[in-house]
Structure formats: structure tokens, C-alpha cells
Amino acid sequence: MALAFAAASTTSGCATAEGATVRTAPATAGTAEPIGLVGLWDVSDADGEREGTRLRLGGGELELLRECGTLGGWWRAGERAVIAHVDSASGDCVTSSSHEVGWLDAMAAYRAIDDGWQLLDADGEVVASLTAAPVPETNDPQTGSFAAAPVSEETAHVLFTDPPPLPAALTPASSGDLIGRWEPVGISAPTEPHVVFLASGTWDGSDGCNSLHGRWIFEDDGDLLTTAGGSTDAGCEGSLAPYWVMGARLAGFDGDELVLLDDAGGELGRLVRADP
Numbered sequence: 001m002a003l004a005f006a007a008a009s010t011t012s013g014c015a016t017a018e019g020a021t022v023r024t025a026p027a028t029a030g031t032a033e034p035i036g037l038v039g040l041w042d043v044s045d046a047d048g049e050r051e052g053t054r055l056r057l058g059g060g061e062l063e064l065l066r067e068c069g070t071l072g073g074w075w076r077a078g079e080r081a082v083i084a085h086v087d088s089a090s091g092d093c094v095t096s097s098s099h100e101v102g103w104l105d106a107m108a109a110y111r112a113i114d115d116g117w118q119l120l121d122a123d124g125e126v127v128a129s130l131t132a133a134p135v136p137e138t139n140d141p142q143t144g145s146f147a148a149a150p151v152s153e154e155t156a157h158v159l160f161t162d163p164p165p166l167p168a169a170l171t172p173a174s175s176g177d178l179i180g181r182w183e184p185v186g187i188s189a190p191t192e193p194h195v196v197f198l199a200s201g202t203w204d205g206s207d208g209c210n211s212l213h214g215r216w217i218f219e220d221d222g223d224l225l226t227t228a229g230g231s232t233d234a235g236c237e238g239s240l241a242p243y244w245v246m247g248a249r250l251a252g253f254d255g256d257e258l259v260l261l262d263d264a265g266g267e268l269g270r271l272v273r274a275d276p
Contacts, residue, residue, distance in 0.1 A: 024174070027080075032080075035156055035159075036112070036117075037057050037082065039056075039133075040054060040133045042130070043055050043129070044130075045127075047102060047103055048102060049128075054133050057075055064086065070089070070090045071098060071099075072087065072089070073087050074229050076159065080109050080219055081225055082107055082110045082225075083215040083217045083227055084215065086099045086101050086104065106127050108120060108201075109121075115131050116129065118130075163250050164264065165265075166265075170259055172223075172251075172252050174222075175218045178258070181273070184241045185272050187239045190237070191238045193206055193238040193241050197216060202216075203226070205245060206238070209238060210242075214229055214246065216245070224248050226245055226246060228242075228246035244269040244271075
């Protein structure tokens with residue numbers, strides 16, 4: 001049995017505690033080709049993980065393979081930054097806290113080492129190490145079915161190609177700029193579509209009747225990475241605001257309006273900060 005987790009509501013408040021984490025990848029990580037993270041990895045040096053834990057990173061999706069079963073979720077990486085979140089579990093891994101994986105939630109950057117990768121938190125501290133796991137010879141349902149699966153050229157282009165420069169007319173957004181609650185520009189609906197960015201690196205939102213949530217980080221000012229999952233599928237009056245966040249790769253300001261753009265530099269939508 002697999003269990004998907006719904007987003008925890010954060011719509012009632014948007015204040016940020018003084019000294020809260022700022023979601024920008026540490027410069028100490030250096031740069032690398034993010035497609036190099038795709039594969040099946042043995043996990044070590046990760047707080048709370050047992051020996052034998054493996055992490056599979058595919059074309060945006062991830063699976064954390066534990067003795068108890070599998071945790072599923074999503075990941076995204078740039079040349080320095082990397083984020084991930086868990087939104088499902090199976091087998092004996094299904095618990096009320098299955099979606100909380102401390103080292104994975106803290107992950108903000110990565111760097112190459114001789115035999116794999118180190119995953120770093122926002123302070124540049126190592127939270128886990130990855131070394132290549134052997135690819136099974138047979139199509140083992142827990143590993144072989146995806147261990148050697150290629151990432152399509154289309155997926156690689158969307159996920160791992162650098163975005164174009166932010167348009168000159170926009171001022172690059174930074175991590176401190178995003179924290180709080182935002183609403184779509186020019187849309188007034190009783191369903192109150194919105195997005196909330198938290199200093200912890202999580203975000204959630206609603207299009208008016210469907211929730212969406214994930215993680216976010218800036219690689220550099222204006223250079224935004226997000227993950228998303230856990231959406232429902234109801235129809236109502238509202239806005240695609242949370243889906244703009246899901247597809248965003250760039251973020252800048254046009255006056256007070258937060259402009260989100262996709263990986264090709266196309267404008268997805270505009271948000272304005274909600275009244276406190």
C-alpha cells in the first residue's frame with residue numbers, strides 16, 4: 001500500500017521568525033552538471049538512515065529505498081543547488097511522519113567527490129554522501145525497474161538546462177523577498193487562490209479548491225528552483241498561481257509584482273504580496 005501526504009496548511013500566517021533559514025544555495029558547493037545526479041545511489045553519512053538505504057534520482061522523481069519499504073517524492077537541481085521532498089510512502093514505511101526526512105529536507109546544494117556526491121545544507125555542511133550503487137542484472141521490482149532507465153532528452157532539457165537570463169526590465173528576486181503570502185494579480189475570487197513561501201524552504205498554495213506544495217530555493221538571485229506534489233483535482237473559480245510556482249525557473253520584480261517565468265523565460269504569471 002502506498003500513502004500520499006497532503007500539504008500542511010500554512011495559509012493562516014506568513015510572518016517569518018527572526019533568524020530563520022534563508023533559502024539560497026551555499027557558494028561553497030562549487031558547480032556541476034545536475035544530470036550527473038541521475039541514477040541509483042547508496043546513501044551514507046545521513047542522520048537516521050540505516051546501512052543499505054538507497055536513493056534513486058530520476059527525471060524529477062525520486063525514491064528512497066529503505067528496509068521498511070519505499071518513500072517517493074520529487075527533486076530538482078541546478079549547477080549548485082538541489083532540493084527534494086517526500087510525498088508518499090509504501091510498506092512498513094507508512095507512518096504519520098513518513099514525509100519528514102531530515103537530511104533530505106535540509107539538502108540545499110551538492111558537490112562532486114571522487115566516488116559520487118556530497119549533499120550539503122544551506123550552511124555548506126554535509127548531510128549525506130552518495131556513491132554509485134550496482135545496477136541489478138535482473139528487473140528487480142524494487143531497484144532494477146528504474147535503475148538503468150534513461151532520462152528522455154525532453155526531460156533533461158527541461159530539468160537540467162540553465163535558464164536564460166532574467167529580462168532586463170525585472171529586478172532579480174532573492175530568498176528574503178519571497179517569504180510570506182502572495183495572491184495573483186488582477187484576480188478576485190471568493191475561493192482565495194494564493195501561494196505561501198516559508199523560510200524553512202517549503203511552500204504551499206491553492207488555486208481556489210486544489211492544494212499544491214513543495215520546496216523552493218534560490219541558486220542565485222532570480223534563479224529559482226522548486227519542487228511540487230500532492231495536488232488534488234477539483235474544478236472551481238480561482239487561479240493557476242500554485243502551478244506557476246511549480247513551473248517557475250526565474251523570479252523577478254516589476255515594481256511590487258512578483259513575476260514568475262518558466263525555463264524558457266516565458267512569463268507564467270504575476271503575484272502581489274497579500275495584505276498582512
